[in-house]
Amino acid sequence: MNSTVFAPWEDPEQKPLIRFQNVTKKFGSFTAIDNLSLDIYEREFFALLGPSGCGKTTMMRMLAGFENPSSGQIELSGRNIVPVPPNKRAVNMMFQSYALFPHLTIWENIAFGLKREGKDKETIATRVHEMLRLTRLERFAKRKPHQISGGQRQRVALARSLAKAPTLLLLDEPLGALDAKLRQDTQFELMDIQEKTGTTFVIVTHDQEEAMTVASRVAVMDEGKLMQVATPDRIYETPNSVYVADFIGDVNIIEGRSRFLEEGQYEIDWAEGQQALHAATSAKFDNGQTCYMAIRPEKITITADRPEAADNCVQGKIHDIAYLGNLSTYHVELPNGTIIKAQTANTRRIARRSFTWEDQVWLSWTATAGVMLAR
Amino acid sequence: MSRFSWFNAVSLTIGFAFLYIPMIILIIFSFNESKLVTVWAGFSTKWYGELLANEAFLDAAWVTLRVAVFSSTLATILGTAAAYVLIRSGRFFGRTLFSGMIYAPLVMPEVITGLSLLLLFIGIGLERGVLTIVLAHTTFSMCYVSVVVSSRLATFDKSLEEAALDLGCSSAQAFRLVTLPIIAPAVISGWLLAFTLSLDDLVIASFATGPSATTLPIKIFSAVRLGVSPEINALSTIMIAIVTVGVITASLLSKRKLVREREEEFMAARS
Amino acid sequence: MRRFALIALPYAWLLALFLVPFLIVVKISLSDVALSIPPYSPQFSWDEGIGAFLAELDFENFVFLTQDSLYWKAYLSSLFIALVSTVLTLMIGYPVAYGMARASEEWRPTLMMLIILPFWTSFLIRVYAWMGILSQEGFLNQFLLWTGIISTPLTILNTTTAVYIGIVYTYLPFMVLPIYAALDRLDGSLIEAAEDLGCSRLSAFWLVTIPMSRNGIIAGCFLVFIPALGEFVIPSLLGGSGTLMIGKVLWEEFFSNRDWPVASAVAVVLLLILIIPIVLFQRNQQRASEAD
Secondary structure, three states: OOOOOOOHHHOOOOOOOEEEEEEEEEEOOEEEEEEEEEEEOOOOEEEEEOOOOOOHHHHHHHHHOOOOOOEEEEEEOOEEOOOOOHHHOOEEEEOOOOOOOOOOOHHHHHHHHHHHOOOOHHHHHHHHHHHHHHOOOHHHOOOOHHHOOHHHHHHHHHHHHHOOOOOEEEEEOOOOOOOHHHHHHHHHHHHHHHHHHOOEEEEEEOOHHHHHHHOOEEEEEEOOEEEEEEOHHHHHHOOOOHHHHHHOOOOEEEEEEEEEEEOOEEEEEOOOOOOOEEEEOOOOOOOOOEEEEEEOHHHOEEEOOOOOOOOEEEEEEEEEEEEOOOEEEEEEEOOOOOEEEEEEEOOOOHHHOOOOOOOEEEEEEOOOOOEEEOO | OOOOOHHHHHHHHHHHHHHHHHHHHHHHHOOEOOOOOOOOOOEOOHHHHHHHHOHHHHHHHHHHHHHHHHHHHHHHHHHHHHHHHHHHOOOOOOHHHHHHHHHHHHHOOHHHHHHHHHHHHHHOOOOOOHHHHHHHHHHHHHHHHHHHHHHHHHOOOHHHHHHHHHOOOOHHHHHHHHHHHHHHHHHHHHHHHHHHHHHHOOHHHHHHOOOOOOOHHHHHHHHHOOOOOHHHHHHHHHHHHHHHHHHHHHHHHHHHHHHHHHHHHHHHHHO | OHHHHHHHHHHHHHHHHHHHHHHHHHHHHOOEEOOOOOOEEOOOOOOOHHHHHHHHOOOHHHHHHHHOHHHHHHHHHHHHHHHHHHHHHHHHHHHHHHHHHHOOOOOHHHHHHHHHHHHHOOHHHHHHHHHHHHOOOOHHHHHHHHHOOOOOOOOOOOOHHHHHHHHHHHHHHHHHHHHHHHHHHOOHHHHHHHHHOOOOHHHHHHHHHHHHOHHHHHHHHHHHHHHHHOOOHHHHHOOOOOOOOHHHHHHHHHHOOOOHHHHHHHHHHHHHHHHHHHHHHHHHHHHHHHHO
């Protein structure tokens, strides 16, 4: 493996593999995709993430060729693919329902695309075998789709769409039909196969954990627009909006007004009789501008006594405790009624837990722990 | 919901007795020695012998069979195309008229369908015979085929066709290699339905035919108008036997297939 | 191009062999009867054009239908017979469908097959089977005389009663199947919920089962009523001279009297009568499929 970090999107010299240019897609009066531009690079594992109806599936279907944009252009390797029909694109898709042909065996399903290309028998047999080995399905080659389990079907669908060695593989909610345990294993398997084959993957999912696990970059979508496109850690740590912060993981959002302190330092006045919050940010805010402090529960420390030196510190009483096994989330009610969530790892047995309902506690966090957002 | 009670048992018994006793009596008396169909005079198969020696009946059976094979095959092709158009083609010119013409023959009284076709055949000077019956039967049975096939297509997972396109098929190839094999059972039952409708039809065939071609139902009708005859009983018994064997075989086969598939799915889920 | 052929082929077929023939019927219903072959004088020729056709358009055949009491009596009696037999079929068919839906899982496929089997059996033969049963010396009379319920044989064949029996018998599966389909979908816990909330078994049936199977009942009734209205085979084999049904009248007008214009007018009026139940039926089906 190359020791340099894989980040072609930061290299201005790199040509993107896929380029959406001002793409708009309308269904009647409904705008599914709204003037959207996006670059995806070769060998990327790119995730389109968003709630249902956000337009992520439409993006994927436009790449596969099942929908055409109402306006704008989609380029694949520098060529506009909008007029190319789906059967002529070097793009393959793994369907959410898997869409395995029920009347064909696993072997025939995988060979289906190769046969359409008119390859000779030997080439097809070699390639199918290769795919069966890659997905560990050799034993099932002669079976029909209904004779194998859900996880195996998922692998057949993957093998079938990879068999033609497409430049781009589209995965529509590929793990949606699997149960939680199997899903985790399969996520790593997918990443493994992506790395082995070097194919560019675009995955559509509504499961943020899945997107964070598998993807090199994540695009968070809402109502046909891109909200943020960044690596999973940046999406989590430095969301660019309340929407993204709220969509990914658990977060406390505190609304207030900004007050300039010094370069990169602001105070946020957020409630009568409460000490202003202290935040560090590289963004610029005007004095008195409405702003939001987004702070993840696990970045908040909970203590019985007031900590000595803390950038931000508030007092409240424990309203509720959610015990999650490895973690506990404390819902702490402040005097003005605001609820702040704080999370601690349960490193000790529950009987030795330090806090319980109605306890008065202090919550504290550093100036850099939270993110200051304008919208 | 299985809360079976004596009431249900009684209503099922009465219902099915009502459905089957007339046919059973018909079958029993086809083996009656006597010419009088309502008086039992001992077991005999002589009416079957007479039936098989009756050339008029055999001719009619042959005409009926030919008409049924041709018309049901044509109807299956046209009906499947119509179903595909109805389910898959979005909007096109005259779509409402088209779907109207598909459904109307299903509720149209046979006398009207027959009358209108006869007037057409006379109007264009087509000589009436086997050809005109085939045309007439194809027209109404294609609508039945289209209803059967379109109800299957409506539940067809469209992503299967998209997957075929995605893997390099043209839309015609996708239909031939994926859609058709999967909807084949519905197409076959459509054909069987069209075939039986054609075999059974009396009214439309009576209008559509001329003196050159007589179908079995026309023959039976003119015979039974004069009263019950043991020969017709024998013929009926043969027809009922064929249908019964066919339906029982079909339902056993489909049940076996279902059971096997369920077992295999169960095994697959456990592995 | 291929898509065009796919649409055009069935489309053209139905236009030529369904719509055009029907327009011919309408046209001939507006013509005069003539003693020739074909036995009508056309009212419309392309040479004279549509204007002349519209000017000469006459409804004398339709006027004739209202003047001769045979016709309107036949329409009314067809409606009456179809209605009564629909109600009778429902009364027999509902308990059968209900019993099937309540039968155990392993019995249901067999019962289903027994209901479908008559579908595939010749209609004509099934009507014919009743001739031997209902006649003067038929099995029903033999049986009733033997039990001593009656002392002289009843006349059933060639009466309207026989027509009712025939219609109920042949159309029973059409009633049972949609009702069974509706009852089969019915969630058993709904009835348990009703009983849990204080319904007796009978009132749970009345307040839950019947309304939930409403669409099936309506579909079944139309599937019996619509074909029964234009029925020909049953009245002509089982009915007598006193049984007036419009399908039979049309047949005789055409084949015996050779009065094509009047036969066509009879057909047009029958279709006008049928449009109402057909539209209602369509609406019910649409509502049912929307509810799913």
